[in-house]
Ligand SMILES: [Zn+2]
């Protein structure tokens with residue numbers, strides 16, 4: 320009966336792992352080891368929480384600094400970036416936001432525990448429940464650190480892209496003449512001719528023979 | 540005025556004494572139940588062979604340690620055969636009051652070893 324009660328108290332299904340006595344008698348050194356392990360287990364959860372709080376504060380500061388830095392540096396620079404690169408920066412920032420948010424949630428989870436506790440773990444006796452919670456927290460802490468560092472890396476690449484990405488080029492001119500269609504940036508106009516810098520080199524077009532002339536953001 | 544609690548007079552609690560006996564391990568092997576809430580974590584539950592308090596002793600594969608390797612499973616001696624079982628060091632971890640217990644200690648001082656079979660692979 321007592322075993323039944325104990326079983327209900329521990330809230331798990333007993334497994335068939337028959338214990339057997341050990342012929343070698345326990346020594347005083349064994350007791351010291353058992354005491355050390357018991358002490359570590361009893362202090363495990365607070366220690367994980369404290370470590371997580373320290374990481375949360377440190378990485379939070381780092382992220383805040385990085386976000387502020389990229390916001391200040393980023394906005395004016397993105398407008399001058401070539402369009403494809405500006406899109407890439409947008410994706411990098413979006414990814415940084417997603418990764419950073421999950422990292423922050425993981426760190427908070429590790430430092431403060433999860434908001435909902437599963438019923439089964441509630442029933443576990445406290446040393447075991449705390450140990451399992453500590454293991455979960457340590458796992459969340461590791462992912463939180465990795466995700467936050469990944470977020471920092473993404474932010475840095477976004478900033479680096481705005482710095483080192485190619486500049487946006489001016490508007491292109493596209494002209495149609497009897498000898499074909501040309502597209503490129505305008506070099507100069509004068510004496511009835513238009514000089515375009517196209518992908519195939521400089522082309523001089525006689526303006527009198529141009530049938531259409533239009534501006535384009537990019538050449539085909 | 541001091542009240543005596545009728546019918547609730549406890550017998551004098553056992554003093555704390557660090558002690559072991561061969562029958563502790565035998566008693567625990569016979570009466571304790573084993574639960575496995577997660578792989579790699581066992582709970583040995585039963586009554587302390589000395590003070591009879593209900594205790595739950597976790598048998599874990601590691602303990603969190605900031606800035607260092609995880610605290611490995613403390614076990615004594617080489618694994619028996621192909622790691623079929625291992626010796627687990629156990630002590631009473633009850634929260635009851637035992638006189639003469641040093642500061643920061645738990646339990647009544649009883650300790651023993653028991654063989655725990657390894658998880659079936
Ligand atoms: Zn005891």
Ligand SMILES: [Zn+2]
Nearest residue numbers: 590592633647
């Ligand atoms: Zn006790």
